[in-house]
Amino acid sequence: xxxxxxxxxxxxxxxxxxxxxxxxxxxxxxxxxxxxxxxxxxxxxxxxxxxxxxxxxxxxxxxxxxxxxxxxxxxxxxxxxxxxxxxxxxxxxxxxxxxxxxxxxxxxxxxxxxxxxxxxxxxxxxxxxxxxxxxxxxxxxxxxxxx
Numbered sequence: 001x002x003x004x005x006x007x008x009x010x011x012x013x014x015x016x017x018x019x020x021x022x023x024x025x026x027x028x029x030x031x032x033x034x035x036x037x038x039x040x041x042x043x044x045x046x047x048x049x050x051x052x053x054x055x056x057x058x059x060x061x062x063x064x065x066x067x068x069x070x071x072x073x074x075x076x077x078x079x080x081x082x083x084x085x086x087x088x089x090x091x092x093x094x095x096x097x098x099x100x101x102x103x104x105x106x107x108x109x110x111x112x113x114x115x116x117x118x119x120x121x122x123x124x125x126x127x128x129x130x131x132x133x134x135x136x137x138x139x140x141x142x143x144x145x146x147x
Contacts, residue, residue: 009033011043
């Protein structure tokens with residue numbers, strides 16, 4: 001979900017329904033974040049926050065950072081640099097009836113990469129709901145969603 005460019009962290013988040021259809025997307029550029037691991041954890045936290053804002057009850061959260069997913073799921077020790085963010089994710093996720101955290105290969109996550117790349121162009125903090133931005137359609141299609 002997160003990318004680090006020129007010592008800035010930029011992440012992208014996409015929310016889909018159970019059929020894989022677009023519900024929302026978010027991106028953010030942080031000038032003070034210098035760790036890819038922290039960017040990934042912050043992307044997961046933002047995804048959980050957006051899911052809660054949308055009133056979702058059951059979610060599957062995917063990240064292409066196996067390290068972050070393993071920390072959230074308790075399979076590895078939480079790194080000090082992401083401790084508070086991982087804690088936030090765990091607390092927020094309790095508000096869902098069901099919440100699973102899964103590793104997804106980067107190749108199946110082109111929407112998040114596209115969103116993060118747009119952050120390089122000056123999008124500081126953005127949220128799109130209901131319909132995706134035009135420049136996101138191709139990535140949604142590549143990830144298996146045409147709307």
